[in-house]
Amino acid sequence: MALLSMLHFRPRLLDSLQGYDRARFARDFGAGITVAVVALPLAMAFAIASGLKPEAGLFTAIIAGFIISALGGSRVQIGGPAGAFIVIVYGIVERYGVGNLIIATALSGVLLFLMGVFRLGTLVRFIPVAVIIGFTNGIAVLVALSQIKDFLGLHVPKMPGDFFGILGALWSHLHTVNPWAVGVALGSLAIVIAWQRWLPSLGPKVQFSGKLSSVPGSIVALVLATLVVGVFKLPVETIGSKFGGIPAALPAFTLPSFSWESARFLLMPTITLALLGAIESLLCARVADGMIGDRHDPNQELMAQGVANFVTPFFGGMPATGTIARTVTNVKSGATSPVAGMVHALALLAVILVAAPLAGSIPLATLAAILMFVAWNMGEWREFARLPTYRMPYRVTLVAVFLLTVIFDLTVAVEFGIFAACVTFIYRISSLSRSERLTAADHPDLAGRDDIQAWRLYGALFFGATKLVEQIEDHLPTRTLVLDLKNVIYIDSTGAESLENLVHTCHKQGVRLIVSGLMNQPADIAGRTGLTALLQERSADDVQPDVAAAIATAVAGAPEGLPDAAHMGYSGA
CATH class of the missing domain: 1.10.287 (Helix Hairpins)
Structure with missing residues (x-):
């Protein structure tokens, strides 16, 4: 317990259970059941699209979903398999096998946990939105592309993992299109779209439209398509015909066979899984915060994600993260605490134990249609239309x-x-960092004093803006140089070094340097790098509080026509 306290390990569940009553449990229970209904088809579809058996997605939703809710830093976040992982997981399975996927997922869990321990949760927010939108839309395209095979019912023995390989395989097997599979897929997609877009718009026109719209369209499509395929014996591929069904029990703990020859290549996939998991989960948690008016603990969330991803793969699971669609469903269904996410995991477990044989009849074309819809919703396609309004770098x-x-x-x-x-x-x-030379219009004392220069710097004086100091250094006055740094908000070590070089150059050329306006971070870095001591070593009034005082000192200490090197104690040579 002392170690957990030292790590700041405090699940949000502990705080949420304070004052917990029967009414809140009823709301959490209902929300958990609703989320389980949404998660059921998605979990299987994500696993199949990732090159795994459908039960891998269900096991992940159960085990990782329970752990993330129980240990996480958000009250309402739902964890489980996500579409963003499909491309990465498929690539790892294709290149290195399922055993190495287990190793990579477990190692990514360790990285996620360490990110939380070292309080790196807030750093994920610094990833630019252009990067997030770019790879999110890219993943959406790849997810949709990977589903064309089952959507069209193509007979492709083994799908490649790369973009051009997928296109080539689809094109070369296009003659194997199964019209029945296409019909089932199109019908399923139409049901999903109509159920989500059309049914809620009916409102009071239909008596049960409100209750019906609370049932996910994916479940409706799944049930109807399975019934149609089963009743009419349509020749389409199902989970049973492809994978032999789903086992009616959780798998036992298994350790993968370790091979250094392949595991040594898992560094980048492991880092990618960890970063993507962190980004997805924390973005999802921020969305949830906006909906419920709360604030999650990002570091606790990362530690929970780490534990889930370390444990789940040893029980037949795949990488997990926070999932926006299920989390939003959880919030809209009235969830008040992490108990709802734990109920969702237990409900899925009950489905596996009771109704696993029925899942064997689910057509793959329907799961492909559901994933097509997920891919469309995953992408932020409007951003492409808005690109002309942004700057070129974005x-x-x-x-x-x-x-x-x-x-x-x-x-x-x-x-x-x-x-x-x-x-x-x-x-x-x-x-944005710039410099300007002050004139008599700014300070009357500068009138007719060509031997005195006063410069004001703006912005940040860092390694990318040292040219500002270098330009001043190349055109020094004959007597005194005044630098106004009041509008400099940041100086790094390179910027401080450039100022030190300016001090030494002024010393060599017999030019007095007076610095004013050092405040906050610039004053701190000047003190820590020795710049302040160096300035004060030359003369007690080489550091002034403001530019007016600095210019007055410069004028008073430099009579017109007399060199000021003597004042500084320099020879001027």
């Missing part, structure tokens, strides 16, 4: 990350996106 970053995600790899896309965002940020901040 447009380039978003489009580049999108294309790199689709064509190459999510890891490469995120790395490029963050690099491009950093370069853009440095350029923007350096362009």
Whole structure:
């Protein structure tokens, strides 16, 4: 307990249970059952699309969903398998096998937990929105692309994991289209869309429209399509014919066979799983905060995600994170605490134990249609239409990350996106930092004093803006230089070094340097780097509180026509 306290490990469940009563439990129970209904088809669909058996998604929703709710930092977040992981998981399974997926997922759990321990939850918010939108839309395209095979009922022995390989496989097997599968998929997609978009608009026109709209369209499509395929014996592929059904029990604990030859290549996939899991879960938690007027603990959430991802793969699961669709459903269904998420996991467990044999009749074309709808909702497509309203760096970053995600790899896309965002940020901040020479219009004491220069700097004096000091250094006055740093909000070590070089150059050329306006962070960095001591070493009045006092000191200490090197104690040589 002392260790957990030292780690600041405090699940939100502990606070939520204070004053917990029967009425709140009833609301949480109803919300949990509703979320379980939504999660059931999605969990199986995500697993199948990732190259795994459908039960892997269900096991993840049960085990990871329970752990994330019980240990997480949000009151209403629902954890489980997510569409964002499909591309990464499929690539790991395709290249390294399921055993190494277990290792990569467990290691990503360790990384997530350490991110929470070291209080890095807030850093995820610094990832630029252009990067997030770019790879989210890219993942949505890849998810939809991966479902074309089952949507059309194509007979493809093994789907490749890369973009061009998928296109090639689909094109070469296009002649194997199954019209029955296409019909089932289109009908299922129409039901899902109509149920979500059309039924709520009926309102009071239909007596039970409100209650019907609370039932997910994916469940309605799943039930109707399964009945139609079963009654009419349609020749379409089902979970039973493809995977042999779903076991009616949770798997036992298993350890994967470890191979260094393949595991040593898992570093980047592991980091990608951890970063994507952190981004997805914390973004989801922020959405939930806005809906319920609460504030989650990002570090506790990361630790919970870490525990879930470390435990789940050893019980037949896949990577898990916070899921926006299920979390929003949870909130709208009236959830008040993490108990709702725990109920959702237990409800799914009950479904597996009781109704697993029925899942074998679910057509894959219906699951593909559901994922097509999920992919469409996942992407923020309006951002492409709004691109002309943004600056060029934003447009380039978003489009580049999108294309790199689709064509190459999510890891490469995120790395490029963050690099491009950093370069853009440095350029923007350096362009906003500027300097201006003060004239007699600013301070009358400067009238007719060409031997005295006063400069005012704005913005941040960092490694990308040291040219401001260098330009002043290249054109020093003959007697005194005044620097006004009141409007400098930040100085880094490189900026402090450039000021030190200016001090030494002024010393060599016999020019007196007076600095004014050092405040807050610039004053702190000047003290810690020795810049303040260096200035005061030259003369007691080389640091002034404001530019007016600095200019007055410069004029008083430098009579017209007399060199000021003697005042500084320099030879001027």
